[in-house]
Amino acid sequence: MEGELKPMNAEQLRECGHRMVDFIADYYKDIENFPVLSQVQPGYLRQLLPGSAPVHPDTLEDVLDDMQRKILPGVTHWQSPNFFAYYPSNSSVAGFLGEMLSAGINMVGFSWITSPAATELEMIVLDWLAKALNLPDDFLSTGRGGGVIQGTASEAVLVVLLAARDKVLRKIGKDAIGKLVVYSSDQTHSALQKACQIAGIHPDNCRVLKTDSSTDYALSPESLSEAITHDLAIGLVPFFLCATVGSTSSTAVDPLLALGKITKDRSALIQSLSTNPEFLKNNASEKNVVVDYKDWQIPLGRRFRSLKLWMVLRLYGLENLQAYIRNHIKLARDFEKLVAQDSRFEIVAPRKFSLVCFRLLSPQSDEDCANKLNRDLLDAANSTGKIYISHTVLSNKYTLRFAVGAPLTEERHVVDAWKVLQVEASNLLRTL
Amino acid sequence: MEGELKPMNAEQLRECGHRMVDFIADYYKDIENFPVLSQVQPGYLRQLLPGSAPVHPDTLEDVLDDMQRKILPGVTHWQSPNFFAYYPSNSSVAGFLGEMLSAGINMVGFSWITSPAATELEMIVLDWLAKALNLPDDFLSTGRGGGVIQGTASEAVLVVLLAARDKVLRKIGKDAIGKLVVYSSDQTHSALQKACQIAGIHPDNCRVLKTDSSTDYALSPESLSEAITHDLAIGLVPFFLCATVGSTSSTAVDPLLALGKITKDRSALIQSLSTNPEFLKNNASEKNVVVDYKDWQIPLGRRFRSLKLWMVLRLYGLENLQAYIRNHIKLARDFEKLVAQDSRFEIVAPRKFSLVCFRLLSPQSDEDCANKLNRDLLDAANSTGKIYISHTVLSNKYTLRFAVGAPLTEERHVVDAWKVLQVEASNLLRTL
Numbered sequence: 052m053e054g055e056l057k058p059m060n061a062e063q064l065r066e067c068g069h070r071m072v073d074f075i076a077d078y079y080k081d082i083e084n085f086p087v088l089s090q091v092q093p094g095y096l097r098q099l100l101p102g103s104a105p106v107h108p109d110t111l112e113d114v115l116d117d118m119q120r121k122i123l124p125g126v127t128h129w130q131s132p133n134f135f136a137y138y139p140s141n142s143s144v145a146g147f148l149g150e151m152l153s154a155g156i157n158m159v160g161f162s163w164i165t166s167p168a169a170t171e172l173e174m175i176v177l178d179w180l181a182k183a184l185n186l187p188d189d190f191l192s193t194g195r196g197g198g199v200i201q202g203t204a205s206e207a208v209l210v211v212l213l214a215a216r217d218k219v220l221r222k223i224g225k226d227a228i229g230k231l232v233v234y235s236s237d238q239t240h241s242a243l244q245k246a247c248q249i250a251g252i253h254p255d256n257c258r259v260l261k262t263d264s265s266t267d268y269a270l271s272p273e274s275l276s277e278a279i280t281h282d283l284a285i286g287l288v289p290f291f292l293c294a295t296v297g298s299t300s301s302t303a304v305d306p307l308l309a310l311g312k313i314t315k316d317r318s319a320l321i322q323s324l325s326t327n328p329e330f331l332k333n334n335a336s337e338k339n340v341v342v343d344y345k346d347w348q349i350p351l352g353r354r355f356r357s358l359k360l361w362m363v364l365r366l367y368g369l370e371n372l373q374a375y376i377r378n379h380i381k382l383a384r385d386f387e388k389l390v391a392q393d394s395r396f397e398i399v400a401p402r403k404f405s406l407v408c409f410r411l412l413s414p415q416s417d418e419d420c421a422n423k424l425n426r427d428l429l430d431a432a433n434s435t436g437k438i439y440i441s442h443t444v445l446s447n448k449y450t451l452r453f454a455v456g457a458p459l460t461e462e463r464h465v466v467d468a469w470k471v472l473q474v475e476a477s478n479l480l481r482t483l
Numbered sequence: 484m485e486g487e488l489k490p491m492n493a494e495q496l497r498e499c500g501h502r503m504v505d506f507i508a509d510y511y512k513d514i515e516n517f518p519v520l521s522q523v524q525p526g527y528l529r530q531l532l533p534g535s536a537p538v539h540p541d542t543l544e545d546v547l548d549d550m551q552r553k554i555l556p557g558v559t560h561w562q563s564p565n566f567f568a569y570y571p572s573n574s575s576v577a578g579f580l581g582e583m584l585s586a587g588i589n590m591v592g593f594s595w596i597t598s599p600a601a602t603e604l605e606m607i608v609l610d611w612l613a614k615a616l617n618l619p620d621d622f623l624s625t626g627r628g629g630g631v632i633q634g635t636a637s638e639a640v641l642v643v644l645l646a647a648r649d650k651v652l653r654k655i656g657k658d659a660i661g662k663l664v665v666y667s668s669d670q671t672h673s674a675l676q677k678a679c680q681i682a683g684i685h686p687d688n689c690r691v692l693k694t695d696s697s698t699d700y701a702l703s704p705e706s707l708s709e710a711i712t713h714d715l716a717i718g719l720v721p722f723f724l725c726a727t728v729g730s731t732s733s734t735a736v737d738p739l740l741a742l743g744k745i746t747k748d749r750s751a752l753i754q755s756l757s758t759n760p761e762f763l764k765n766n767a768s769e770k771n772v773v774v775d776y777k778d779w780q781i782p783l784g785r786r787f788r789s790l791k792l793w794m795v796l797r798l799y800g801l802e803n804l805q806a807y808i809r810n811h812i813k814l815a816r817d818f819e820k821l822v823a824q825d826s827r828f829e830i831v832a833p834r835k836f837s838l839v840c841f842r843l844l845s846p847q848s849d850e851d852c853a854n855k856l857n858r859d860l861l862d863a864a865n866s867t868g869k870i871y872i873s874h875t876v877l878s879n880k881y882t883l884r885f886a887v888g889a890p891l892t893e894e895r896h897v898v899d900a901w902k903v904l905q906v907e908a909s910n911l912l913r914t915l
Contacts, residue, residue, distance in 0.1 A: 114798065
């Protein structure tokens, strides 16, 4: 490149951008050659990097060389076809292009005026998504609903909790915050517990209702009803239930219809989260003819988030996206069949989507031994670097989770992953 | 491109990525040709786009064509050299490359194990940053401090408020949340008000202390001390002061040393925000030898955030970054001189960094007329599409803000912006 890198320069961006595209494309070409789960030790990187930032510029090639030799060995490769842990965080060609475009335009869309297209495209593509999911019309922006892309699922849980909290406190007074009660099951994601901590809900008032295999770990409407009756009797104020479609541990599905009605009204959210400082006032907002997404979320600032979803929906189309999800579910079903054919293993919870919960049976009847055996199997399989899986505990049983969903995963990866688990299981059983 | 776009494919990513780099480089080449502030009307985009997502894929060229013809007219161009509104949200070649790389690797770094390099690089580059800013050693990760990149400044304000709230509630009991008092000035960013709403601080207990031009809109330690004394006397519990270095309205600087001591201890933050669900447990976290950034922030998920800062620090080097900031301050000083030379205008607050607060003087002495005149000047200047500035109110005076900081801004842009303001001021004064 000619001369030093400027803060911004179209031709330097072009040249360096092309170089970076090649680096990333090469990363995907090689991705199966890395251990899926990084095998580095805590603190490995500090020894490899200088103690302070350089005074004078390094070159892009220097940085990419460090990326390859020092950083990538410390990366756990979520996009590897052999990543079966947690839930997938899918990359895609279209999604990557959307991220590039959003980073390139680099605007901050807190109010409509700060980039009208960012707000309007988000409203439109979330209506597209609601229609693609066959949600009732109440969810569309044309009614009292409307969508917003939150930064994370945790923030989505938090903002609805805040909307519900403030709606009830407007009725009964702010001093009653200590009386508010939240309900969930023992399968609900920890994001709810964190949201309650943040929102100042008294920890004694967070009801975690027990589930078991009799309902496939779904919340029972009867136990909810009992808990609410009891809380009302002692003068507390039930105000929030978190139900789950596809829990993290085992994809349990709570019976939404039996649990109660959802209100679908954006105004509670906006009343809870809006601020209106002088330095953000503008004609369009004051005339109340536009959406200002700053009032639908925790942060003020926000990216041009909708570009990514827009490009994914357009560049793949709904039919291909449906086929993509169905293929992952089919691959999980294949894995489930493989587990079922090996009598040394058991399926712990019924497979509903693309997650299989299973465990190795212990020759000893002792539950502690069985749990240790499965923990050892997890560690042994992940230490090979060939696959990465994670775990949960269901009814006190340490349970392995095999979640299919990485964009490069094919049938052969699932078959090979099962072989790794079988080999490591045989090794462990031999040492017992 | 050969065949349909696959979910992920190295060679398709390469081909499409190169195309997108060219689109973005061309955008920067043309950026001065767009109106800085988008001139579209509310709802413009819905008429231009279909009502639902396509069933079959569109091509990348279709999407880029829509981007150019339908989306870009609705974009307010924060990276334009003629953007002087709010505060800058700087793009840069290096920052763009960091975003690309982060989107390419696309991992989720909530716990150390989920990508050790993401956590470790963030700790290292934030130590680099602390050293570059000459912060005391207490702020480094090697002591009880350590940095974290929050999603937004609003989240940074919220998490320290939560840490302070929970620290005091651990002493005095959770039931005392209604007694907690927060202090700030009337210049403090609205992010604090929103954080208080979220954290369940009683709105009656948020003290907004008045400032005026006698302290250049900085918070006075005496008025803080008086307020605290009063609150203690009536049995309330003061627990949080938000001081500001460079307020949003006028870059006012609160006197940090006179206002009190900071505690610099990450443990209060982690105690407030940690959760430990079974499905995220792992050996490294349980041995307590690693940092899990999920416990330092609101969300669970997080990107490989440090890559961007790492690339900016390395590809520019500290000396160039210092020169870059100093140049923006110099350009603001140039603008301030231009304003001072035109007796029709006044400087409203002293310029400290790269923001100039100024207003057009009204021939009438009526304050309402003067405010209307400046509001009209703002609208007139922004409607030209040649520049974008924003406003605030200081001591009841409607005040124009000229914030220098976009990466492409040069002296000529500042000079031309001043000419636009002079021409529009002359037009307005002529009609009075």
